[in-house]
Amino acid sequence: MRVCLIGAFSGNPDEGYKNIARHLADYLSRDHELMEVENRHLISAGIWKEMKTFSPDIIHYITAPTQSSFFVLKTAQKICGGDVKTVISALHPRSHDLFSNSFTRRYVQSLKPDLILTQCREIENNFTSAGCKTSRLPNGVDTLRFTPRNQEDRIRMRESLGIDEEKYVILHVGHITRARGIGILRDLQNADRDHQVVIVGSSYFKPDHTLWNDLKQSGCLILNTYFRHIEEIYGLADCYVFPTPPANSIFMPLSVLEAMSCNIPVVSTPFQGLTDHFSEGEGLRFFTEPVDLIRHIEEYQQGVRDTGIREKVLPIDWSVIGRRLEGEYHKVAQEC
Incomplete structure (x- = not known):
């Protein structure tokens, strides 16, 4: 499977989004063709050309998300064309802002991706009520690295x-x-x-x-x-x-x-x-x-x-989360 992962990858992995993006990318790169897109570089026309050339099966944005996240993902889907599927990770409580008024709710409905990965019941219910397909995927932890010390x-x-x-x-x-x-x-x-x-x-x-x-x-x-x-x-x-x-x-x-x-x-x-x-x-x-x-x-x-x-x-070791993510990709890729 060809996966384009959009997120924060540069610098030290001492921030939540970076850490999540890095762990998921490392796992996916073992068995899939992976393109990492630094979200700071989305303003570059060159990165969109590279994305189209890569021709992904899945475009996954690791984000809050915000209104711009939905716009970016829908744009990427149109540029890449074909049967590319889109996935958003909803990682931050600021995603609740998308449901603060009827305008932003309609915005989500009109630009909804093929799947939104959620981490709590309330935001899952919000996206579901807006007509979005959701699935629960928690963050992980490296249980082999983080172990009790003597x-x-x-x-x-x-x-x-x-x-x-x-x-x-x-x-x-x-x-x-x-x-x-x-x-x-x-x-x-x-x-x-x-x-x-x-x-x-x-x-x-x-x-x-x-x-x-x-x-x-x-x-x-x-x-x-x-x-x-x-x-x-x-x-x-x-x-x-x-x-x-x-x-x-x-x-x-x-x-x-x-x-x-x-x-x-x-x-x-x-x-x-x-x-x-x-x-x-x-x-x-x-x-x-x-x-x-x-x-x-x-x-x-x-x-x-x-x-x-x-x-x-x-x-919820990262290896378990990685396998669960692969399963979500395969399910969404098979949908018409």
Whole structure:
């Protein structure tokens, strides 16, 4: 099968869309002819000529999506011609904006692709009500890479970063911006002198330096660099916190899945992709109020570290997600 995958591929894979695009591309390239199209290059006439020459069977756009996503995909379908099928991955809550008024709803109906891959019930229902064919496909995690670490590795990583072996380490991986809601990590750092909050930033967005200074002054350890072996950083943590408002990240945040795969207790805001896919318990808790975040962490501190949370993500290893995606491609390709 000839697959044209449109998404974000360039630079370090320390951002959700890039990570998803890279994993899907790596899997598909094993058994299919694959053309990767960097979404930033869609303004180039040359890329459209290359796409037409490639003559794909499937054009798949990894996106929010937005109105422009539907226009791009419909244009690509017309340019390539033939029986090419189109697929959109609906990864971000901003896709709800498409149903905020009758105009954008009609826009979706008129430019709908052959298949929309969704990650939560509400957005699936929205697209279905607009006449779109949908299927559920969660994000994945590399369960062979993100594995529980032994005590020796944990101590070694803490020593390398100057973290006291006895500290209760609370980890967050993500962009250092106010929209991500990480100001609350300052409160966690101040709540208990036995806490050590560690924040790993991203090279994708420029950090908010005022926020950075506030977090640093409170005692948070900030590592704003790209870690090729980020799995080692997860290994030093006692708990993983994802406090981002659900509208400001993808439906299924990858860092949450990575922490779960490392068997680290997680406290997260209730992202629809997470709450629809995983039940609470066994090391996974959701919160909306700061007091609940603190309570869940206190509960984790008093309990055992070996949670069994890893079992929740084993069924969504990227290899499984890749096979499921292939199945979706074959089904849509066979439709008239």
